Amino acid sequence: MKKTLMKGNHAAGEAAVRAGCMLFAGYPITPSTEIMEHLSARMPEEGRTFIQAENEIASIHMVGGAYCTGKRAMTATSAGGFSLMQEFTAYASDAELPFVIINVVRSGRGIGSLDPGQDGYRQSVYGGGNGDYRQIVYTPNTIQEMVDDIYESFETAEKYRMGVIILTESSMGQMMEPVVMPDYKFLETTPDWAVTGTHKWDRGAGGWPMKRKAWEEKMARVKAEMQRWDAVGLEDAEYVFVSYGLPSRSTGEAVKLLRAQGVKVGFIRPKIVSPFPVDAFKAVNRDVKGFLCIETTEFGQMVQDLALAVKGEFANNVPVHFNAYGIGVPSVKEVLAFYELIREGGSKEVF
Amino acid sequence: MKEAIFAGFGGQGVLTAGLVLAYTAMEQDRNTSWLPSYGASMRGGKANSTVKFGEDTEEVIGVPMMAEADVLVAMNRPSLDYMSFCKPGALVLVNQDALDEPYDFPEGLEIVLVPAAQLAYSVKNAKGASIVMIGALIKKTGFFTAEQAKQSMCNMFAEKGKSKLDALNLAAFDAGYNAV
């Protein structure tokens, strides 16, 4: 398989083409726009649909229109654009309609900044719309992993009839890495839930008690089947780092350095943050002294899921330490400095 | 893992120069990452790219951000600020033609002045100063052989449909390679 050096956003768009995405509708927003630019050329080339919509609300509804007829469809956005789509994700979630959104997070509230960040976590995991729902959220940390995740995401969305978010960061979209593109595939058969002239949508408003039970069963299945993580050195770890996305690359380097010096630290990297990989914590040393959450948010988003996972696994209230990196990607030095602080008995914020 | 920073004004070719190194690393089956600086405006102002690559085919790349560079290629004076991201003993290749007055370089770095603009001009490739610097970088660091780098550079431009510039780019590369 030939490797090519590709920009993350271009690779993301191409992965969707390879995965059999038949419609892309989007609206330009930095730093996700190159996905749309790539597809504006590639989709017509493949005889598929590309639409530059009037706004993000319309673009995600076009995706929904296509997907409810069993046609793979996707959009990509960032920041405020993702916020606008939350009206849809709530409705789609209620209707158990699959969809795929690539959320290229940039830091900050409102207009925010163009720097990478991870404060789109909560909106992606919990859904930013009304009502209580969850989405399956992939958190790749290399361009190749992102390509593979997007390639798989459509099938995941269809299997569980749920929304799937690919959560990346602005720098993931802008950077280049060698990638191997997978072969073309298609959704060969029309799913039995697809709307046709003779088949209307089978789920939706009403039937609440029955729906609740079905949702419970579905979420249990998602939790059992979709947890995914990488782990290093958990058996003997005194402290365990937990990090995803680009910060997990700094953290990975820091852990490697520390372990080379004989320091007993472990590392859990969620490759999917929703469902959160709670099973990963079963392998952690029972005498662990604490967990260190390395994420780029201001008040902590993943740390809350992490704290619940730790609470579920350890009876003795093991501390989960959080450091607000706020914006960008913490450097290896910053990760090491945080570890030193904790090891010496200090702390920033404890969950 | 090796790290190189290419910095200059937008339009000086610092993104392309970084790409040549990343492309060469990829074609030698190394893991690699290329990260551009990213600002609101497209032209002018400071621009840079950070390239990292594995020292063997197994090594994975950690964080792609600028951290502790082995090499800095500085195409203009403000780019010398990035010396603060250099490891002790790192190589700093400076575009001499952009320094209109002497610069007080810090101790502990290997400073090499390259008349990049003049060399590019001498091979009739006035836009090729950043390619000159790639030639100099390959010679001074020995990261890859000149043949490997030149082949990858041509492959990269071929992918962009710019093979007609090969002769000019190779001349610029050689000019830099032979100047240091």
Next chain:
Amino acid sequence: MEDIVRLSHLIDAPAPTACPGCGHLLFFRLIREVLDELDLTEKAIHANGIGCTGVHRAWQNHGYVPLTAHGRAAAVATGIKRTNPDAFVYTFQGDGDAAVIGLAETLNAAYRNENICVFISTNAVFGLTGGQMSWATLPGQKTTTSPLGRDCSTTGAPLHVPELITQVNPGIAYAARGTINSPKHIIQLKRMIRNAMEAQINNEGYSIVECMSVCPNNWHLTPLQCREHVENKVIPEFPLGEFKKRGE
């Protein structure tokens, strides 16, 4: 009355969820009749609106799409039609839905000349939420949010959607307005619906038919008084006719 609630054989739901005398039912029945006459029922997909047009979804026995939040039906229909060019795709929306909250989606689908049919049943109020003012509410008309009568100096004046759309994109296939207050008008409206549907079948592009509907409950009128109201008050403000003829 019985004529209004007796539904076409195509509509197989247990019971209509509309109020007695509701105009939406009649408009929708005409749509279903033309679908049947043009042999489109088995390939028709319906992107629904929210509000009263949304609760009517229970009657549908053909391709009905679940998720059209307030105003987004034209965008949903766009996604369906672009990926299913052989399907017949239409929206059925009220005026609050298509012409107020969804004006952006309605206009932009027309702007792109999407090959879909948009049917707007305009009753000049937000019916399901209890009779608030819509952009089609007549000047001086009392609603729960214009209790002293609509004051156009602060609310804006009635919005004429088919005319607006014809201006935004003169290249669309068909735009018309009809009503249901008399047999003559019903026959005229049915002809408009047929034109709109034929336009889509022939890939002529976007078509829109607005039906000036009635809402006896929120207008606080009897169905018969509603007929008079449409004739004397609504039609002078919202003239019936074709604003874009096919092939023009």
